[in-house]
Amino acid sequence: MPENINEKLLLQVQEDSADEEEQHPSCQHGPTVLFYRQSQRPEEGYYACSAHRDSKLCDFHMAAAKWEDNRLKDVSVERNYPKASGHVLNPSDTDPTKSILALSQDKVNAQYFFDEAALDFLADQCRCLGITKIVCMGAPRLHFRLRTNYKSFLLDLDERFARYLGPEEFCLYNMCNNHFFYKREPFEKFLQCSPEDRLLIVTDPPFGCRTELIAHTLRALRRSHNRINQLPVTPLSIFWIFPYFSANHIRQEMPEMEMSDYRINYSNHSRYTNVGKGSRFCGSPVRLFTNVPLQLLNLPQKEGYKYCQKCSHHTASDNPHCERCQKCTSKNGQTYRHCDACDMCVKPNYVHCDNCRRCTQRVGHECAFYQTKQICWLCGQRGHIETKCSVWQTKAKTARTGCLLCGRQDHRERRCQQRGKYFKELHFLGRTSIQWLSI
Known part of the structure; x- marks a missing residue:
């Protein structure tokens, strides 16, 4: 085949x-x-x-x-920690990421370093959250910024950092498979926490990485932390830096992760910034995903953020609150608009497709292909829209226009008050399971 x-x-x-x-x-x-x-x-x-x-x-x-x-002998062996060339840096020493040549393989080890505003923002969040220890997973510039005031450990695939950092704060590491190339005991010692400690993991993976791999590694680090500290199933605070258009992939793997409106800029990337001719018209697409409640994050007003009283957290100034959706809906930096036909907020340049029952881009829209990527508002499964839901077709007694559940035109099935008549929904950590009732 x-x-x-x-x-x-x-x-x-x-x-x-x-x-x-x-x-x-x-x-x-x-x-x-x-x-x-x-x-x-x-x-x-x-x-x-x-x-x-x-x-x-x-x-x-x-x-x-x-x-x-024919099982082969592993070729992966544990390396000895290399001897530092020169001297190991003191916390007050110069940040080497400002002088070394950044690696540039986008899918593997692309080194795009946070600009000063992003560093200030992340450091401020650590202070506000009472963080005492930080694991910087692929975020070297942040590590060098934080090590002055915090206990920080860098996990990175760039072995050059072993020239500047000792084993008590650096390990050569593959975040795609949670593999430690040096002895992992120093890192496990770092994970040992007192009752007063609050640990945060900050990861800034290459944007070509599969989200399944990063999520798997984050869960593995959480298990290690809980095992070492003899804790039950306890969540760890996580900051995951990634483009907004990967939100659905991240939520699929880690439903507890929410996206903050804060736009992360890089100092050495022409498009992931709001500076220069190559920058995007609505700013950097990179966002902060976190399991920390968004209410606890303080987005700076001077950088174009506001506090939404109705959402109870900070959002971008150009992200208005939608009374119908009951949230600030913009994802990409544009001001979204509410479409009454599909009963949801959409990008301002989208148009409504009656066949797909959704708004979509004007150019290159193919209904059959587009519908295979949608999540059905009835059964909750991906791969079809509501009018083609086989479960609904076997249960429906009459065909309706508008909302398939009640026939009204002012909403769609996602917000129908008669949902409880047809199925029972269970919500847990951002996931929804749907159980159909006999009708």
Whole structure:
């Protein structure tokens, strides 16, 4: 059967506790990831590097069947911590990220360093939240900024930082598979907290990273923290820096993560900033995703943010509150508008498609393809719209225009007051499960 290039590529990551039978083969970047398509079984997939998807950077590729038939000896070994060249930096020393040549592989180790405003903002949030320890996962400039006043540990794939930092605050690390290249004991010692400590993980992954991999690593670090401190299932505060257009992917993996309106700028990226000719017309698309309640974040008024009394948290000044949606709805820096036909706020340049029952872009819209990407407002499943919901079609007694549940024209099924007549909904940590009732 020919391969469908539009089919979603699924993956499996090796767990820290995996026994010998469950281990993945390793490349020079640690345990590999098992990739397979939706139409395949996992054993029909292949193992490839977790960090480098470009074969020019890492050419490891092994069919899953071959690994099952002939397990190989891991080539990934623990490295010794290298001797520092020169002297290990004191907290007051110069930040080396301002002098070293930034790495530029966008999918792997692209080093775009936060500008001063972003550093000030993140440092201020740490102060307001009472944070005492920070794990900087792929955020080196923030580490060098915070280490003066906080206990900070840098996890990064750039081994050059070992020239400046000792093992008590740096480890060569692959965030795509939670792999430590040096001894992990110093990091585990850092995770040991007193009752007064508050730990925060800040991660700024390359934007080409799969969100499934980063979410898997964040959960693994949380488990390690809880195990080391002999805690029950306890959440850790997380700041995940990523573009706003990845919000759905992040929420799918970690439903507890909410997006703040704060726009993160970088000092060495022409488009992820609001400065220069190459900048986007509505500013940087990079946002802060967090499981910290948005009410606790203080977005600076001088940078164009306001406090919304109705939402009880800070939003962008150009993000008006929608009384119908009951929230400030803009995601990308534009001022959204409410569409009565699909009963939701949309981008200002979108137009309504009656066939799809949603607003969408004017150019390149194909109804059949677009509908396969939508979440049904009736059954909650992805892949179709409400008028093509097989579950509804088997239960509906009459066809209706407008809201399919009640027939009214002033809303759609998501907000219908008769939802409870047809199904029971359970909400937990941002996820919704729908159980249909007999009708």
